[in-house]
Amino acid sequence: MPHVVILYTGNLEAQADMGGLCRKLADTMLTVRAEDGAQVFPTGGTRVFAYPAPHHAVADGGAAGMAAGGDGDYGFVYLNLRMGRGRSEAVKKSAGDALLACARAHLQPLFEQRHLGLTVQVDEAPGQVYDAKHSNLHPLFAKH
Template sequence: MPHIVVEYTDNLSSHINIKGLLEQINDAVMAEKDVFPIGGIRSRAYELMDYHVADGKENDAFVHLNLKIGKGRSDEEKKRVCERLFQVLQEYFSEYASEHYLALSLELNEFQHQTYKANNIHKRFS
């Protein structure tokens, strides 16, 4: 953990470098060294082909980031990470948003129950 899932509308595809955005997202999470182990960070993106935004009369776009984490972080840590990630989104899309309609959102999901996982990537960072 954490897992970061980015959903974005397909009308953004020609305006963004999604792999570059995911790299910036991972860098932002890694900057919180004491909150998440580097080996557990996983980000991915889904381009949405089927969606309807507002009244559907404009070429509106949206980006939604879902941050999924396990239990154990303080409210301050969660707030700091969410604010850092939302800042990445706002900065990344600032130029686009200055000329187009765009909605950005971020959601934090903290698992309340046991998760099942195996990950030997942590060995590289220990």
């Protein structure tokens, strides 16, 4: 952990550069700092995944968009940051604000071309029952 999972309507696939958004979000996560200046999310544990939804229904199906002169082909992007417990409310808000700003900047060209919704949600893992990890990534980023 932490993980960001992006779910998005499949009609954005050709225009959104989700691979680029994944990289930008991961880089943004690595810039988030705690009150003492420490990096909040470990480099080796930061992951971002994006999944298109080939089947979707958004709002009224496009009627209002067509009435407003658009094509009515709505899009939607949902980002969910899931992190382990123990971070302050300020850090959680800072992480959410940073991810929202990053996603808004990346998707701005789409907002100018089509009707689009964007949601960022930050969740904290409540009462984990089991949390096992096996990785050889973390040693790559250990301070020497």
